[in-house]
Amino acid sequence: MQNFEYCNKTKIIFGKGTEKQAGSETAQYAKKVLLHHSGGSAVRSGLIGRIKDSLKDAGVEWAELTGVQPNPRLSLVKEGVNIVKKEKIEMILAVGGGSAIDSSKAIAVGAVNDGDLWDFFDRKKSADKALPVGVVLTIPAAGSESSISSVITNEEGPWKRGINFPCIRPVFAIMNPELTYSLPPYQTACGITDMMAHIMERYFTKEPNVGLTDELCEGTLRTIIRNARKIFSGGENNYDARAEIMWAGSIAHNGLLDTGRIGDWASHALDHELSALFELAHGAGLAIIFPAWLKYNIKEDTKRLARFAEKVWGVDGSFYDCEQAALEGVLRMENFFHSIGMPIRFAEANLDPSRIGEMAKRAVHFGPIGNYRKLDEKDAVAIYKLAAGEV
Amino acid sequence: MQNFEYCNKTKIIFGKGTEKQAGSETAQYAKKVLLHHSGGSAVRSGLIGRIKDSLKDAGVEWAELTGVQPNPRLSLVKEGVNIVKKEKIEMILAVGGGSAIDSSKAIAVGAVNDGDLWDFFDRKKSADKALPVGVVLTIPAAGSESSISSVITNEEGPWKRGINFPCIRPVFAIMNPELTYSLPPYQTACGITDMMAHIMERYFTKEPNVGLTDELCEGTLRTIIRNARKIFSGGENNYDARAEIMWAGSIAHNGLLDTGRIGDWASHALDHELSALFELAHGAGLAIIFPAWLKYNIKEDTKRLARFAEKVWGVDGSFYDCEQAALEGVLRMENFFHSIGMPIRFAEANLDPSRIGEMAKRAVHFGPIGNYRKLDEKDAVAIYKLAAGEV
Numbered sequence: 001m002q003n004f005e006y007c008n009k010t011k012i013i014f015g016k017g018t019e020k021q022a023g024s025e026t027a028q029y030a031k032k033v034l035l036h037h038s039g040g041s042a043v044r045s046g047l048i049g050r051i052k053d054s055l056k057d058a059g060v061e062w063a064e065l066t067g068v069q070p071n072p073r074l075s076l077v078k079e080g081v082n083i084v085k086k087e088k089i090e091m092i093l094a095v096g097g098g099s100a101i102d103s104s105k106a107i108a109v110g111a112v113n114d115g116d117l118w119d120f121f122d123r124k125k126s127a128d129k130a131l132p133v134g135v136v137l138t139i140p141a142a143g144s145e146s147s148i149s150s151v152i153t154n155e156e157g158p159w160k161r162g163i164n165f166p167c168i169r170p171v172f173a174i175m176n177p178e179l180t181y182s183l184p185p186y187q188t189a190c191g192i193t194d195m196m197a198h199i200m201e202r203y204f205t206k207e208p209n210v211g212l213t214d215e216l217c218e219g220t221l222r223t224i225i226r227n228a229r230k231i232f233s234g235g236e237n238n239y240d241a242r243a244e245i246m247w248a249g250s251i252a253h254n255g256l257l258d259t260g261r262i263g264d265w266a267s268h269a270l271d272h273e274l275s276a277l278f279e280l281a282h283g284a285g286l287a288i289i290f291p292a293w294l295k296y297n298i299k300e301d302t303k304r305l306a307r308f309a310e311k312v313w314g315v316d317g318s319f320y321d322c323e324q325a326a327l328e329g330v331l332r333m334e335n336f337f338h339s340i341g342m343p344i345r346f347a348e349a350n351l352d353p354s355r356i357g358e359m360a361k362r363a364v365h366f367g368p369i370g371n372y373r374k375l376d377e378k379d380a381v382a383i384y385k386l387a388a389g390e391v
Numbered sequence: 392m393q394n395f396e397y398c399n400k401t402k403i404i405f406g407k408g409t410e411k412q413a414g415s416e417t418a419q420y421a422k423k424v425l426l427h428h429s430g431g432s433a434v435r436s437g438l439i440g441r442i443k444d445s446l447k448d449a450g451v452e453w454a455e456l457t458g459v460q461p462n463p464r465l466s467l468v469k470e471g472v473n474i475v476k477k478e479k480i481e482m483i484l485a486v487g488g489g490s491a492i493d494s495s496k497a498i499a500v501g502a503v504n505d506g507d508l509w510d511f512f513d514r515k516k517s518a519d520k521a522l523p524v525g526v527v528l529t530i531p532a533a534g535s536e537s538s539i540s541s542v543i544t545n546e547e548g549p550w551k552r553g554i555n556f557p558c559i560r561p562v563f564a565i566m567n568p569e570l571t572y573s574l575p576p577y578q579t580a581c582g583i584t585d586m587m588a589h590i591m592e593r594y595f596t597k598e599p600n601v602g603l604t605d606e607l608c609e610g611t612l613r614t615i616i617r618n619a620r621k622i623f624s625g626g627e628n629n630y631d632a633r634a635e636i637m638w639a640g641s642i643a644h645n646g647l648l649d650t651g652r653i654g655d656w657a658s659h660a661l662d663h664e665l666s667a668l669f670e671l672a673h674g675a676g677l678a679i680i681f682p683a684w685l686k687y688n689i690k691e692d693t694k695r696l697a698r699f700a701e702k703v704w705g706v707d708g709s710f711y712d713c714e715q716a717a718l719e720g721v722l723r724m725e726n727f728f729h730s731i732g733m734p735i736r737f738a739e740a741n742l743d744p745s746r747i748g749e750m751a752k753r754a755v756h757f758g759p760i761g762n763y764r765k766l767d768e769k770d771a772v773a774i775y776k777l778a779a780g781e782v
Contacts, residue, residue, distance in 0.1 A: 001635070001638075004403075004405050004406060005402065005403065006403040010398065011396065012395075012396065012397040012398060012650075013396050014397070014650070015392075016394060212610075212611065212614040212639050212642070215610030215613060216607055216610055218610065219606030219610045240392055240599075243392040243651070247392075256647070259405070260634070260638065
């Protein structure tokens with residue numbers, strides 16, 4: 001086990017009706033807040049209205065910035081920074097999923113750090129201060145509600161890049177599973193895939209003695225799979241299934257499952273290129289990339305892959321050799337992704353395989369990716385080809 | 392799943408050599424600290440010397456209060472409060488296990504709240520402020536290093552009572568598994584039993600839809616059992632086994648495994664009377680009480696007990712009916728406790744069964760105990776009798 005530091009200060013407020021606490025929680029940090037969201041379903045459902053009522057009751061003023069979209073844009077972030085500076089805003093309140101939260105975190109950094117904001121994403125600078133960010137979560141997926149990450153797309157590239165700074169960890173996250181009943185099935189499935197990927201990125205480590213976090217990873221994955229099946233078998237409005245998924249999404253990415261180990265994260269890097277070039281939802285891209293990454297690594301610590309197959313996918317290892325068991329696990333994972341409506345090959349998401357070379361080059365822009373196994377451009381090409389079904 | 396709030400702000404600093412950071416972490420909160428410990432093995436091993444060097448390097452002054460013992464005493468706490476007030480101390484630094492930490496937390500409350508300190512333990516008052524407490528952990532057991540609990544013994548009763556206030560959660564916890572190599576086997580075993588009990592108190596809930604925390608509880612218990620076997624098979628100095636146990640002890644009691652559910656805690660109340668009257672170590676008392684509590688509740692949600700037997704103790708439920716499977720789980724738990732040198736009956740710890748009536752009366756002093764099943768005085772007598780082997 002490796003030495004580690006762990007501290008997660010986000011206050012989680014979880015359960016039915018908790019959005020009513022948005023005002024009183026915000027009032028502990030700010031007199032004026034930037035309310036940041038898509039302007040779509042959260043307005044139509046009345047959620048934004050209820051949050052404004054709650055802010056009003058708590059004596060908090062707000063400005064509003066709508067228009068957040070999947071793969072949130074740098075241009076909107078810059079607009080947010082200008083509003084915050086002009087209107088002397090002290091906090092950002094994100095309403096939505098990972099896109100609204102990541103956009104809010106980037107605004108929070110830009111508001112109190114001078115210079116070109118993209119430099120932080122381009123790994124030229126690091127930030128140790130930001131405005132506080134609060135969250136009302138409506139899409140369980142990214143785990144951004146209690147993480148130190150933000151991923152933003154710069155339209156000029158297009159480049160999709162992430163930052164990881166403790167100062168952008170949200171101060172509170174309000175999580176009401178009822179708000180997720182109305183999510184379209186595709187979005188629910190993308191979220192489920194995203195949180196599973198967050199756990200798998202951590203699970204595949206070369207650190208040998210991390211039995212506790214292995215157990216926690218496997219248990220969280222089994223919980224997600226079991227409850228996903230409930231939701232996709234007519235349980236859209238099953239409170240407990242939605243609640244398990246929502247809480248699992250936070251635990252997947254709050255840092256706990258990292259402790260003592262080094263995660264991989266190559267699949268995220270490979271997917272960033274898919275979503276940057278093809279506007280594919282992050283979860284859908286991961287459903288395409290992860291099985292290919294596993295197949296490419298089937299001989300890389302095969303025992304760990306076989307254990308993953310047995311503990312998470314119920315493959316009985318005693319009927320197989322390790323490599324066969326590992327492969328059986330990957331096939332069951334593909335079946336599961338299909339069963340919730342996710343694509344698992346390029347063609348199913350209308351991705352153009354002729355751009356594989358270009359994507360591979362971009363994916364290793366900062367050098368080799370991944371820790372479980374370092375991948376160079378040639379490896380990236382091979383994994384994209386597996387994902388395209390070309391091998 | 393029940394609504395919940397969860398926030399744990401303790402900064403965990405985990406791994407080899409981390410005690411060197413005691414000074415720099417303390418310096419973030421205080422110029423002068425009360426160094427509080429037993430005065431025994433931590434001095435002889437040189438740990439206290441290394442911590443003093445670290446404080447000196449960070450420019451932090453200290454006063455010292457030694458003499459903490461298992462089941463920490465109110466009289467020593469009061470002495471600590473006097474020193475803190477007289478010497479204008481701004482923080483308490485606990486070095487040791489649950490006793491040193493709980494004693495430090497009580498001092499931290501007494502230092503900034505007027506009136507009779509015991510009133511907080513006697514449930515007459517609640518505290519919302521305390522001095523910051525830092526921890527260098529040497530005995531993984533109580534989970535006090537990141538919990539909101541402190542349990543103190545008032546010699547005048549004797550009464551053993553606990554408080555649970557967010558303001559006493561330690562600001563940092565330094566955890567170096569190497570410091571636990573030299574623990575006597577009995578103390579290692581008591582710690583293992585204590586952390587298992589913390590998880591089982593939470594596991595046995597009547598809340599039906601808490602699959603995620605069930606999985607996390609079961610995985611943490613399996614990890615503790617597996618690594619305990621390593622330590623007790625010649626692995627006293629096995630870093631990774633010690634590390635898994637140490638981290639599991641924190642996770643067992645940091646609040647995560649509570650989320651969405653209501654724990655039981657009757658076994659802790661029943662054990663408090665054992666340790667108050669007979670000076671028995673907390674872990675040893677729990678090894679005696681918990682199997683008896685399970686047997687007494689074997690018909691109370693038998694399916695959950697059977698699941699516990701299968702998931703934690705490897706009982707194959709298909710060979711048994713639920714009640715038989717549950718009982719087989721309890722027997723395996725008893726075997727396990729025996730295998731690490733814990734007592735499981737009154738006689739093995741020289742406890743006097745003639746005092747069962749008195750203990751039962753004291754255990755329900757504040758009313759019925761437990762949430763899985765409310766227990767009155769008669770139930771307490773029955774469980775103590777099972778623990779005494781009288782039925």
